[in-house]
Amino acid sequence: MSNYNEQLDRNNSHSTIDLEASRELKSKHRKDEERQNYTQPSPKFNSSVSELSDGPSGNFQMTSDEYEEERMHVFKVMTALKNYPNHMSMMINRVDRNFLKLTPEHRQMLPDFSDRLHRLKAAIKTNTDFINTILSSCDQVFVNSDVANRSDLDLANASINDKTLQPSLTKMDIDKVITTLKQFYRDWSKEGQKERDLCYKPILDSIQSYYSNSTLRSSIKILVPGCGLARLAFELAREGYTCQGNEFSMYMLLASNFILNSGSDVYQHTIYPWVHSQLNCWSVEDQFTPVRIPDVCPDSLPKPGNFSMTAGDFLIVYKDDNNQWDCVTTCYFIDTAHNIIEYIECINRILKPGGLWINFGPLLYHFAEICNEFSIELTYADIIKIMTKDLKFELLEERNIPSTYIENPNSMLTYQYHCAFFVARKTIL
Numbered sequence: 001m002s003n004y005n006e007q008l009d010r011n012n013s014h015s016t017i018d019l020e021a022s023r024e025l026k027s028k029h030r031k032d033e034e035r036q037n038y039t040q041p042s043p044k045f046n047s048s049v050s051e052l053s054d055g056p057s058g059n060f061q062m063t064s065d066e067y068e069e070e071r072m073h074v075f076k077v078m079t080a081l082k083n084y085p086n087h088m089s090m091m092i093n094r095v096d097r098n099f100l101k102l103t104p105e106h107r108q109m110l111p112d113f114s115d116r117l118h119r120l121k122a123a124i125k126t127n128t129d130f131i132n133t134i135l136s137s138c139d140q141v142f143v144n145s146d147v148a149n150r151s152d153l154d155l156a157n158a159s160i161n162d163k164t165l166q167p168s169l170t171k172m173d174i175d176k177v178i179t180t181l182k183q184f185y186r187d188w189s190k191e192g193q194k195e196r197d198l199c200y201k202p203i204l205d206s207i208q209s210y211y212s213n214s215t216l217r218s219s220i221k222i223l224v225p226g227c228g229l230a231r232l233a234f235e236l237a238r239e240g241y242t243c244q245g246n247e248f249s250m251y252m253l254l255a256s257n258f259i260l261n262s263g264s265d266v267y268q269h270t271i272y273p274w275v276h277s278q279l280n281c282w283s284v285e286d287q288f289t290p291v292r293i294p295d296v297c298p299d300s301l302p303k304p305g306n307f308s309m310t311a312g313d314f315l316i317v318y319k320d321d322n323n324q325w326d327c328v329t330t331c332y333f334i335d336t337a338h339n340i341i342e343y344i345e346c347i348n349r350i351l352k353p354g355g356l357w358i359n360f361g362p363l364l365y366h367f368a369e370i371c372n373e374f375s376i377e378l379t380y381a382d383i384i385k386i387m388t389k390d391l392k393f394e395l396l397e398e399r400n401i402p403s404t405y406i407e408n409p410n411s412m413l414t415y416q417y418h419c420a421f422f423v424a425r426k427t428i429l
């Protein structure tokens with residue numbers, strides 16, 4: 001899901017040094033999620049808006065050890081979410097403490113400071129309420145597994161008061177929670193439309209133009225690996241294609257399950273995605289700008305059965321799904337690989353002959369420069385060579401398109417990526 005997030009954070013870095021540090025943390029965190037077994041093919045969303053096809057991972061079986069490991073991971077994610085207000089109160093205390101260290105004269109120069117502190121507390125309370133709403137919807141998130149259920153949540157609740165029950169949480173865990181909140185801005189707010197137009201729109205337009213002759217859109221199967229909070233996959237289903245999103249981060253899975261399946265009305269929820277940092281603000285309003293979500297009704301799909309989600313590592317979930325997909329579209333995803341060649345091979349294998357791969361994103365390899373992490377950092381030219389010469393993809397289009405990833409539009413600091421957009425066709429031979 002971003003800085004550059006594990007996905008997630010392509011946002012909010014304050015300097016080159018911080019960028020590197022944050023990148024390392026987040027990549028490690030992602031690794032942690034992987035180790036915690038979200039690499040297993042499977043559980044699919046139990047979704048009121050998505051059809052629960054058997055898919056490639058229908059016969060998934062976990063050993064009891066794996067199951068226990070999975071549960072512990074879910075419990076840890078839930079506990080991190082529950083701990084959001086505690087972590088944020090540390091930030092509030094720091095701000096308060098530092099203000100009190102000012103001389104009386106300096107304090108007088110900031111007459112609205114206590115009001116600001118109240119706003120900070122209120123905004124964090126609003127975010128906390130939203131997180132609790134997500135958690136309360138976590139019963140039966142998955143069809144074929146009972147991890148992420150009420151008893152996991154009860155345990156996470158109990159652990160808030162009884163620290164002996166608590167898994168050890170790090171700053172990385174809380175970073176994930178914050179990134180999840182910001183991801184709602186990107187995918188499900190009106191304000192995020194500008195950012196979505198930069199990256200999702202070229203993909204949507206391209207799919208529309210390549211399949212303009214199709215009489216029956218629902219017969220076209222599109223896969224979106226690493227779909228985050230699933231807005232791109234949702235938009236494709238809304239346009240009538242049969243679309244499946246895939247994601248392996250439990251933070252993203254709990255959050256997307258909530259937004260897709262809880263029957264939220266348009267603009268029902270309010271969050272403050274930028275409240276966690278006081279840096280680079282033109283005015284105090286920049287920190288306290290709320291966004292209301294969702295900007296569309298998630299159960300407004302014309303054909304709900306066209307949309308499904310799978311949970312797990314893309315390379316594992318789809319390992320046996322040969323020649324199944326008309327189109328695979330990757331947005332800010334391919335650089336999450338340890339070895340991007342495996343991603344390219346997998347996409348080639350699962351596409352039908354003549355199927356399309358549409359990619360959008362930079363190459364900020366998530367495991368780069370991390371000690372003891374395997375990471376192959378290929379250039380764009382290397383990737384195109386492997387696709388076209390070794391795997392015989394036909395390159396139909398390529399462009400360099402600027403875009404952003406979870407950027408506060410009002411911040412003094414924004415990062416812009418020059419993203420590689422391409423459309424390639426799998427060979428028919």
Ligand SMILES: C[S@@+](CC[C@H](N)C(=O)[O-])C[C@H]1O[C@@H](n2cnc3c(N)ncnc32)[C@H](O)[C@@H]1O
Nearest residue numbers: 001007226227228247248249313314331332336
């Ligand atoms: C940078 S985010 C992009 C999210 C979304 N595509 C977007 O554009 O907002 C990358 C996403 O890929 C997910 N991811 C990373 N490696 C994955 C894997 N091997 N299988 C499935 N999802 C993965 C991460 O959890 C994260 O949500």
